[in-house]
Amino acid sequence: MNINLTDKNLTQKEKNEIEKLLKRENQNIRDDLEQMWYLMDLIWDDYGCDNKNLDWEKVGKFYSHPVWLLNGLFIEQHDVSMGHRHAISDWIIKNDFKNVVDYGGGFGTLARLIAQKNNHINMDIYEPYPSDFGLKRASEFENIRIIDKLGDDYDCLVATDVLEHVPDLLVNFAEMIKSVKLSGYLVIANNFQPVIKCHLPQVFHFRYTFNQLAKMMGLEVIGALKDSHATIFKKVEEKELNWKKIRFYERLSKITFPVIETLKPILRPIKRMVVK
Numbered sequence: 001m002n003i004n005l006t007d008k009n010l011t012q013k014e015k016n017e018i019e020k021l022l023k024r025e026n027q028n029i030r031d032d033l034e035q036m037w038y039l040m041d042l043i044w045d046d047y048g049c050d051n052k053n054l055d056w057e058k059v060g061k062f063y064s065h066p067v068w069l070l071n072g073l074f075i076e077q078h079d080v081s082m083g084h085r086h087a088i089s090d091w092i093i094k095n096d097f098k099n100v101v102d103y104g105g106g107f108g109t110l111a112r113l114i115a116q117k118n119n120h121i122n123m124d125i126y127e128p129y130p131s132d133f134g135l136k137r138a139s140e141f142e143n144i145r146i147i148d149k150l151g152d153d154y155d156c157l158v159a160t161d162v163l164e165h166v167p168d169l170l171v172n173f174a175e176m177i178k179s180v181k182l183s184g185y186l187v188i189a190n191n192f193q194p195v196i197k198c199h200l201p202q203v204f205h206f207r208y209t210f211n212q213l214a215k216m217m218g219l220e221v222i223g224a225l226k227d228s229h230a231t232i233f234k235k236v237e238e239k240e241l242n243w244k245k246i247r248f249y250e251r252l253s254k255i256t257f258p259v260i261e262t263l264k265p266i267l268r269p270i271k272r273m274v275v276k
Contacts, residue, residue: 001074
């Protein structure tokens with residue numbers, strides 16, 4: 001990968017750490033995105049992390065490692081990743097939201113895009129592991145705050161590639177929903193796939209059921225956000241969640257997931273025939 005390290009906010013120590021990481025690249029991997037995933041997996045293994053038996057001391061060190069700084073720089077130099085973020089930020093600008101939060105967006109790429117395009121939007125970044133680099137870049141914008149506690153009256157919440165890292169996804173998702181005002185929106189991009197080791201296998205079953213559970217939690221599924229990897233949800237109910245019912249459907253989702261995965265190779269050609 002060719003990563004530009006000329007940003008004035010990068011310290012020499014940070015540059016050295018990134019250069020050290022880049023020396024560990026796998027020369028047999030030609031795709032830059034797969035190379036980035038490979039380096040993230042290396043650090044996961046360096047700390048002895050296990051995605052089936054989580055040791056939060058080790059996992060915390062992993063999420064504080066400079067590999068995430070490298071990942072942020074990579075995203076900003078990767079055309080597809082930036083295309084997705086431009087599509088999301090343009091949709092937010094188009095809807096003229098006033099208060100927006102990027103949940104888990106510590107590097108700040110999306111928040112800075114939004115702040116640059118409209119400096120009248122109050123932009124919060126909720127991030128438990130903010131990097132010094134992210135803090136410095138956010139400080140350049142008067143309308144960006146990095147916070148450690150969510151507000152409760154956002155017009156829109158964005159979470160890109162967050163929930164696949166969370167063991168009790170539904171609790172975090174409920175927290176997200178609660179922070180958005182009635183008739184507000186959530187823009188959620190999930191990757192419930194085993195592309196990197198920090199994606200938790202215990203949440204992969206949501207690949208097929210996430211939208212249904214979102215409806216149970218007071219949301220309407222608006223649909224895919226064009227030119228991005230995100231789905232738009234609208235908060236249509238302010239409701240007390242029925243956790244007994246939600247957990248029942250979560251268990252059902254877990255039970256049916258391996259069945260769906262097993263049948264998928266059989267069902268896919270049948271579906272194609274039906275569509276024709």
